[in-house]
Amino acid sequence: MTASALELQPAPRSVPGSEPSRRPVRIWLYTLALLVVGMVALGGATRLTGSGLSITEWRPVTGMVPPLSAADWAAEFDKYRDTPQYRILNQGLGLADFKVLYWWEWAHRQLGRFVGLAFFLPFAWFWWRGDLSRRLLLGLLGLGLLGALQGTVGWIMVASGLQPGMTAVAPLKLAIHLTLASLILAGLVWLAAGIRPAAVSPLASARLRRTALALPVLVLLQIFLGGLVAGSRAGLVYNTWPSMDGMLVPPADVLFAVRPMIENFIDNHALVQLNHRLVAYLLLAVALLHALDARLTLGAGGAARRAAGIAGLALAQAGLGIATLLLAVPLHAALTHQVFAMAVLVMAVVHARLAYGVRAPLRGRPEAAVPFGYEGLAAHHA
Template sequence: MVMRLAGDQRSGAVRTWLYIVAALVIAMVAVGGATRLTGSGLSITEWRPVTGAIPPLSEADWAAEFAKYKDTPQYNILNQGMGLSAFKVLYGWEWGHRLLGRLIGLVFFLPLIVFWWQGRISRRLGLGLLGLGVLGGLQGAIGWIMVASGLQPGMTAVAPLKLALHLTTASLILAGLVWLAAGERGDVLAPAAPRLRAAAALLPVLILLQIFLGGLVAGSHAGLVYNTWPTMDGVLVPPMDTLFAIRPWIENFVDNHALVQFDHRMTAYLVIVVAFLHAIDARLAGPAGVARRSTGVAVLVLAQAGLGIATLLLAVPLWAALAHQVLAMAILTMATVHARLSRGSGRVQPAAAGLPLGFEGLAGRGI
């Protein structure tokens, strides 16, 4: 017998679960960043969603995996002569990244089934969660497509555009999780003024765009050039024949180091301006909660800009690049929660008519 729970208890458990999954997604992004920066992403040459969870357990297994890696362009061009011990380090990063992805799937879907059966999830929340589940499956496929792009002849790394899509999809999943979690608050908040709601909604969109552009910078290694600030090797805006040196011109947005880095810089300035104007407006006109949240987002954005400049000037050391990536996830999380709460909150309790999958009669009888 499963008795229906009180509203606050039901909401609190679901909200905690969603934030745990969100934390795991942030960890996944961090490990993924380390995998990329250590050149480990191409060390596993096959996509085995189930059997791949078991790492090599014997020397013969390790030799077989190493032999597969030796057939890749990355090994033959960059890592010729690498020993088995060094390969094990590369393999460990990529295996850990994939294992964490499997763990996220379990932590997401198993509680989802339990909570849904217990009647803790409304129809609207359930549809949102199923959508995130589909997006998570798509993310796994994008990850393999990304890896496969780096296994093509002449390639030593994954394609920048595919890396950016992989990172952005993970960020969308994170934003979706915290949006739904914030909507499960038990208290009631009045909506902010329309212009404050609009600005709060704009910030996560701009941050997602900036994360996508950051993925292009990472994938193309554009952070290893123009390591000066505020200028790019002496000029604020590189000449057009530098920004659009590649033909056809559209490819410059992905493959031209100058334009890729310039776009990332300019969008960062835009995010700073919008965040601070919104914070000032909220402190002058908004309720205290909106003012506090918007100020917090603005402070984090400014800290991220400083960290990004340091990462560039230091020519992208591992610690700075990882910190920059993780802080981006923290900013996206806070901005998304702020946008959701600015709309007002007052969670609707799941009712029998709102339960999916034919559980209406069970809920009505308290079963």
Template sequence: MRLSTTAGREPGAAGDTARNPVRIWLYLVAALVVAMVAVGGATRLTGSGLSITEWRPVTGVMPPLSAADWAAEFEKYRGTPQYQILNQGLGLADFKVLYFWEWGHRLLGRVLGLVFFLPLAVFWWRGMLSRRLGLGLLGLGLLGGLQGAIGWIMVASGLKPGMTAVAPLKLALHLTTASLILAGLVWLAAGERRGRLAPAPGSVRAMAVALPVLVLVQIFLGGLVAGSHAGLVYNTWPTMNGALVPPASELFAVRPWIENFVDNLALVQLNHRLTAYLIVLLAVVHAVHARLSTPVGAAGRAAGIAVLALAQMGLGIATLLLAVPLWAGLAHQVLAMGVLVMATVHARLSLGLGQGAPAAPSGAEPAFGFEGFAGSGI
């Protein structure tokens, strides 16, 4: 079996062009993840997430097709606490709207799985993936499977007696895991860029890497805000009902105190606000620093992140002041994905690409494919 060497050739070599389809595919999958997050946000904001009471990975791909099927699904929903406490009297026509949001979200998840794993198998078989890239993609595939399980655990938390919505912590984990998958895809795709790119200075690199980490933390905190409906209280800015910071007696009113970080609406919203300020401050400082010490490309990316972060904060403030209308809440969630994508690409490129002498064909990294496995002993 021959050992594929496409991963180590000079930029512009014939073998290097094979990386373009992989890079395009990675960005396509990333776009589908953003779409998945958007539909998931709409599902949450419309209160549709508990309309399907079973997890059927295979047979659930088909929605109800007959009147009897719809009646059976509606009867299952009528047995949930959400219907009995919040939605009594909901008609079948309105139930169908809820159902199709959740069904569309799950269907998109299945499509996303196919778009990820089928080309992955083809690229693997043809030896078009380096070992490092292949292992990274398998890790993301496993994380995607875990994400599906987290999604069902989240839904199951809202079907328990007395519950009318999913648990905020589980929603935050579900959203953050999706964001991790998105960041991983974009990171790998950016690493497939052809050509040489010098690393940014050390301080610029440090801030560039810190930004996507902070954005992920903020997305988690945003998930807590969404899950606990903390955006429906303290609908003033820059104060929280007249105070820049509510008193400690209000922020830590829940016992035990650790639960305030998830269940106390005042503290949940305050943490989300403070992290937003920190991200904007770091993004602006980073943009100025990069402008003074790095080439145009890195400085331009840093400036783009600062603009996106400021826009995201402005949209978040508008969403809060308007008490979270559907359009604003959904736009705020999608723009967060845009900030994460931009910050992740910038962090990856700030580390440099193609540095050092290119490997000769005999010393190239083995491809992550059938031939690469056979030749490398893996």
């Protein structure tokens, strides 16, 4: 074959499912997971600084460009001064202070756009190269749709805070927005943990597998309830523990004072905070019992150590939550509590995924593992 003929040969493409193609995909998924955690952290800072309503329009493309002139800033400030939040809470706010609010929200939206690009561009590349198995492809398509839904819900949430009489976004919409971000994070980690370079056998105990799967579900529920607490500002009341201002459980006429009754689960500070406390106790109890069960059933193997680690994370998160409450929700404590919840979720998802086993790669040469979280404890779990 001549040199010119060789030059015309196409470059060899990766074989679907092969190890050389899976490692970059795995790194990409975990990078996306870190970006989502950053998005959650920045979103929390935006909420806690009251910046979320400073941009009153949803412009997915043109909104990338911030105000560049004094006239542009004046126009944006005029739009904000027409909002209920300005008229009720921030009357007299100056342009300099408005810019601080604006930059927080702009950075949050800009990071969201970047996450979208960081998902879709590599996704298209890996798909074109044939690096995605059918199962992984379907999972990623689902996450892409979930990400599009998340952006829409984010604007619906902001729009709820621009309605007459509103000074913040609706608590339920905030909780849904936070939970969707957490679901995306969980999905990314689940997919990444499922494409390890070596097989992992499922746990022999069906009870341990079910409990391992229950842990991330409980964490997601607790994150949703935390979103309700944040959205309704329920953390600013009952700043005592373990009692709620001297009562372990407030009386029924306090817990269900709002009509219709269903609204108490969203807007009643006492019930919203109580629910968040109760699920925290449940999550901690399940994590501790699961760790003990894994230790007694499996000995000192990797799965038992992962379970113990999750119990330790849950205990630390509970301590952070108590400290945040007692300190009346300062910015640094609230942000730490929110971001640490993502760490608990990530490790719980990794543990659950490995508990159900990972199949061996179909073909290709072995590759070095890309360690993340508790994945290094995958071996010797039984």
